[in-house]
Amino acid sequence: MGYFITFEGVEGSGKSTQIRFLADELISRNLATTLTREPGGCPIADQIRAILLDADNSAMSAMSELMLYAAARAQHVNEVVAPALADGNIVLCDRFCDATVAYQSYGRGLDRAVIDTLNKHACSGISPDLTILIDCDPQVGLARARRRIELSSGPREERFELETVAFHQRVRSGYNNLAKTEPQRFVIIDGADTIENIASKIRDAVLSRIPEGIRAIR
Ligand code: TMP
Numbered sequence: 001m002g003y004f005i006t007f008e009g010v011e012g013s014g015k016s017t018q019i020r021f022l023a024d025e026l027i028s029r030n031l032a033t034t035l036t037r038e039p040g041g042c043p044i045a046d047q048i049r050a051i052l053l054d055a056d057n058s059a060m061s062a063m064s065e066l067m068l069y070a071a072a073r074a075q076h077v078n079e080v081v082a083p084a085l086a087d088g089n090i091v092l093c094d095r096f097c098d099a100t101v102a103y104q105s106y107g108r109g110l111d112r113a114v115i116d117t118l119n120k121h122a123c124s125g126i127s128p129d130l131t132i133l134i135d136c137d138p139q140v141g142l143a144r145a146r147r148r149i150e151l152s153s154g155p156r157e158e159r160f161e162l163e164t165v166a167f168h169q170r171v172r173s174g175y176n177n178l179a180k181t182e183p184q185r186f187v188i189i190d191g192a193d194t195i196e197n198i199a200s201k202i203r204d205a206v207l208s209r210i211p212e213g214i215r216a217i218r
Helices: 015-028 043-053 062-086 097-107 112-123 138-151 165-181 195-207
Strands: 003-009 033-037 090-094 130-135 186-190
Touching: 003 015, 003 062, 003 097, 015 033, 015 090, 015 130, 015 195, 033 062, 043 062, 062 090, 062 097, 062 112, 097 112, 097 165, 130 165, 130 195, 138 165, 165 186, 186 195
Parallel strands: 003 090, 003 130, 033 090, 130 186
Antiparallel strands: none
16 A cells, blocks of 8 residues: 655645655655646546636535535546555645535535535545645735736636635635644645745655655656
8 A cells, every 4th residue: 555645725835836846756766656636636537627616617506516526536536546555656636635624614614524424435445644734824825826827828727716815714724723633644834934945844744754665666
């Protein structure tokens, strides 16, 4: 069995940059590494992602949003995460179940029990061994995320960037509450630090935790 690491944080926290740095570091150490993300990570889940993040879909109900995240996750776990872990890889996933609790429960106010049940069914028994939470002031993160969207030539994935700062504050406190309930799984990194310092803290946290037996790159 491999080792499952997830990255979480509010919009513009820098997690996608940092997860790529970590993937490069692990690959340079000849450790078999699968880098993936949610929502998405495989063709069917990527199509669900496009629906979820399209700003034109402002009429989407909170429950339908939740179920689309769960559907994307069920497909992604089955097609990508579970096989890669079974093959002895380190799997790095940009967002996972904690995002659903932070965004759909703390952010949208949906019933936590419903979310936990859907997550349980979508994950078929798989849960992260380690979660890196990059804690960031939503005002700072949102400004960064909106700048990135303006510069991007791809699809405008901005449905969540258009939410209020108060929504993103609830998401942030949701993440911090989750981290408090599972301190052994979460490592909280201060997103206000420099990119280099954040990368080195993440590298140290990961290298001190990954178990023996991760397979080498073939
Ligand atoms: P990304 O910007 O990190 O790619 O994530 C896409 C958006 O989807 C982001 O705004 C957070 C949101 N999201 C949820 O609301 N629930 C979830 O379960 C996941 C995985 C992401």
